[in-house]
Amino acid sequence: MGKRYPVLNIDIKKLVNNARIITEKCNENGIDTACVIKGYNGIPEVAEEMAKCGCSQVASSRIDQLKDVKLRGMAMDTLLLRIPMMSELEEVIRYADISLNSQRETLVELDRMAVENNTKHRVILMRDLGDLREGIFDRDEFIETACFIENSLKGLVLEGIGTNLSCYGSVAPTEKNLSMLVEDAEEIEKLIDRKLRYVSGGATTTLPLFYRNKLPKGINHLRLGESIICAMDLPLYWDTDIEGLEKGVFTMDAQIIEIRRKPSYPIGEKCVNAFGETPEYEDRGIRLRALLAVGNRDVGDYSSLEPIDEGVELVGASSDHLIVDIEEAGREYAIGDIMKFNMYYQAVLFASDNRLMNIELNR
CATH class of the missing domain: 2.40.37.10 (Lyase, Ornithine Decarboxylase; Chain A, domain 1)
Incomplete structure (x- = not known):
């Protein structure tokens, strides 16, 4: 029998090259990165290579992909990118070290399960800055919810705050809207009397700001997928060429x-x-x-x-x-x-x- 088509070719060397170029540049500037594996269905062999290139977490919107990461013994924190479903919270506690959240009901139930399992689960509270996908839109409610996590939920740790831009509403990350997130972080830190570990400023579409030295000071975390696995959107849609990146992964x-x-x-x-x-x-x-x-x-x-x-x-x-x-x-x-x-x-x-x-x- 001959070769079966169509074929999806994955060039691991190009993937590693792209991941190293971006994560090293981010790390040099005090920005941690989550390498997002959902774009290629979390293929475990590819995820392993990506995880070796300096990222702080392996991230996906699908808990089964994070489960594969854990079961393969990768010594990496895992980050759940989609707000957890009530039906998957037990798996979230088991296979996600950190999750993005916005809904108080979900946070309360997640806290209950963390306490029952004698563990601490870390959360990044999401703020909607206008793209109108996930996140708390009202600033007062957002800050109040952050304080609620810190002061009332014993099984959860407020790891940080974050936002998502451009994925639904096509709202670009800008100095203005990301400065709002930094201001929120500063207000929350005053109220809880400690520094947040992460202020997560979005995904690949935030890189143009970063490479033009316009990313607001205080953003210290990005969730990156397309820029590593495709490296095609930035030059086409964002007028941003990152030296050394290769398409054709x-x-x-x-x-x-x-x-x-x-x-x-x-x-x-x-x-x-x-x-x-x-x-x-x-x-x-x-x-x-x-x-x-x-x-x-x-x-x-x-x-x-x-x-x-x-x-x-x-x-x-x-x-x-x-x-x-x-x-x-x-x-x-x-x-x-x-x-x-x-x-x-x-x-x-x-x-x-x-x-x-x-x-x-x-x-």
Whole structure:
């Protein structure tokens, strides 16, 4: 039997390179980092290599991925990134050293379980600064909740405070909104009469501020994933090039199943496509196109792929088919040939969690 496609290639050397460049720069400036493993489904062999590169915690939104880290004996703190569900609190106590929290009811129950298990669980209280995902929006309530954790919950330790930006509401981290978080930290520290260990200023999208020396003093923790595992968003969306970072940590190989010259504009009465959408099409005349055996089911959205081969253009996709224009490609293709793609975060996220994807680690 021949090689099975599609293939998700993981270049461990590039991953280690990216992780070291970023974590060392952060550490030199007094910033601890949590290396986020959820973007590649917490593949244990990859998580182990990432954890060796200077990060303070291994982080994921999925408790089962943190469980794998613990069971493999990695000597690292684990950080749960998603607010815990009530149904998973027992596992949170067992497998997460730290968790992000915002809901008082959850904190009370988490405290009860920590006391029952004769342990201390560390929490980072989340503040919503306008992105409108998790976190306490009202400042007074936020500070009151922090003091409640410190003074009333004996099984929990207020490890710090944090915020999330850009993931839902597309609100960029700025000097202004992150300075608000620092001010909150200073107020809480006065009230509890001690320093917080962490003021966690977000994720990869906070790095542009850091590299431009505009990150407010007092932010001392970042949760980083995409900048290490893809290294593609920062130059494309944030006008930030970090010297030495390499894309191509995760790449995909897909096999060509059809090559034909076809019109570029669909013919007939329009309806919705397989996803309930009505896309716009450009009439470019008859073009040479290739069909590949991979689709949105495998990568989330085909636009999160980037053809590596010169002159190849993405056209569209259905669940299981990817259409590319090869009219101006730099080489000729035949049925059965393999086409390679760099991958943005969404593609890595979907592909690494796809049981039909053949995963190959390259060391």
